[in-house]
Amino acid sequence: MKNPTKCLHSGYTPQNGAPGTVPIVQSTTYRFDSMSEISALFDMPTAHLYSRFSNPTTDAVEQKIADLEGGVAAMCTSSGQSATLLSILNLCSAGESVVCSHAIYGGTYNLFAVTLKRFGIEVIFVDPDADEATLEAAIKPNTRCMFGESLSNPTLNVLDIEKFATVAHRNNIPLIVDNTFPTPILCRPIDFGADVVIHSTSKYMDGHAVQVGGVIVDAGKFNWENGKFPEFCTPDESYHGVVYTRDFGAAAFIVKARMQLMRDLGCYPAAHSSFLLNMGLETLDVRMRRYCENAEKVAEFLSASDKVESVIYPLLDGNSQSEKAKKYLKEGASAVLSVNLKGGRERVTEFCDALKLVCREVHVADIRSCILHPASTTHRQLTESQLVEAKIGEGLVRLSVGLEDVDDIISDLEQALKIL
Numbered sequence: 001m002k003n004p005t006k007c008l009h010s011g012y013t014p015q016n017g018a019p020g021t022v023p024i025v026q027s028t029t030y031r032f033d034s035m036s037e038i039s040a041l042f043d044m045p046t047a048h049l050y051s052r053f054s055n056p057t058t059d060a061v062e063q064k065i066a067d068l069e070g071g072v073a074a075m076c077t078s079s080g081q082s083a084t085l086l087s088i089l090n091l092c093s094a095g096e097s098v099v100c101s102h103a104i105y106g107g108t109y110n111l112f113a114v115t116l117k118r119f120g121i122e123v124i125f126v127d128p129d130a131d132e133a134t135l136e137a138a139i140k141p142n143t144r145c146m147f148g149e150s151l152s153n154p155t156l157n158v159l160d161i162e163k164f165a166t167v168a169h170r171n172n173i174p175l176i177v178d179n180t181f182p183t184p185i186l187c188r189p190i191d192f193g194a195d196v197v198i199h200s201t202s203k204y205m206d207g208h209a210v211q212v213g214g215v216i217v218d219a220g221k222f223n224w225e226n227g228k229f230p231e232f233c234t235p236d237e238s239y240h241g242v243v244y245t246r247d248f249g250a251a252a253f254i255v256k257a258r259m260q261l262m263r264d265l266g267c268y269p270a271a272h273s274s275f276l277l278n279m280g281l282e283t284l285d286v287r288m289r290r291y292c293e294n295a296e297k298v299a300e301f302l303s304a305s306d307k308v309e310s311v312i313y314p315l316l317d318g319n320s321q322s323e324k325a326k327k328y329l330k331e332g333a334s335a336v337l338s339v340n341l342k343g344g345r346e347r348v349t350e351f352c353d354a355l356k357l358v359c360r361e362v363h364v365a366d367i368r369s370c371i372l373h374p375a376s377t378t379h380r381q382l383t384e385s386q387l388v389e390a391k392i393g394e395g396l397v398r399l400s401v402g403l404e405d406v407d408d409i410i411s412d413l414e415q416a417l418k419i420l
């Protein structure tokens, strides 16, 4: 099946007379005829037991996303942040490390550089455009995985997934890719060698800004029996001696994440959130194509304006990312643009305030166009020199192009640009 069909039909096949749409199973618990059935489920979880770690509504969404990404299984989480956290904790304990691209979302950076450090997990940041030898030199004997964003938020760096996968696999460790911005419609990291794919489903997947969520997808290809990951192929005493690779084969990673981490940490989404996410997923293919179309036109308009210093959008010719974008984002580069405007902080703030259609919001990848001025909001704690280092100029705005008619978006930008 192709993507538009998977978006509508994967994950839920109604039986004769059953509801046509995925039902919201708003139940904490599941009832059985005998204690022995429940006992058997504790040994081999083949049915839902308790909604802290699985639920039929969420299960349908998990299957749909796994199918779209080309993975073997998936697990939803209550936020993108918890998907990132669990993907790392499933591999790393205190005293171990991760090698990570420095072009990542600010929330992920904070989780890695501050909170994981307090847990005793070291995250070693690397320049994603460094050559293989430099990346390899960052890997230590205790490094358990590599991590990067396929299209980074907000710097829009395109990850050379094949390069990262080659270096990771040469060192017998898996590659985790955060694929939030492209979604599986524009890029499937597993096709380029990623072993685990994560998302904030709060962005394009939902699209309508109605739920916060995340997901982890298991490619099912990594060889956990290479000697580096004994916890995947020896009995788990906290789970009646289950051996993940022996008992769950290709889905070892995701089953371990569910049985150990989701059981203990409990950051599973509510059924109602999964129902809302599923509605977003149903139109994901159609929406991603229109987002890209609109964004390309807006990028062209802005780069031709004399009020604009520069536009960062991976598919624009002459952009430092365009070669990689042609390989990894053939279908489009999603719809977030970084725009450096002429005029200082004050004038640029006035420009944002003068917009009538494009809304001022702390969000991206929404169905409605929205804008944020990082220097006075998300990055306001930074000093002037830190802003320079983070490449967040005073004139930089992050514009997330929505699904309004593109002429309306452009005329709104045009009238506000007169302020500059």
Ligand SMILES: *Cc1c(COP(=O)(O)O)cnc(C)c1O
Binding pocket: 079, 080, 081, 082, 105, 107, 108, 149, 152, 153, 178, 180, 181, 199, 200, 201, 202, 203, 212, 213, 214
């Ligand atoms: C937003 C975002 C996250 C965090 O997701 P939440 O759902 O807000 O917790 C992680 N990665 C990327 C790339 C994001 O854009």
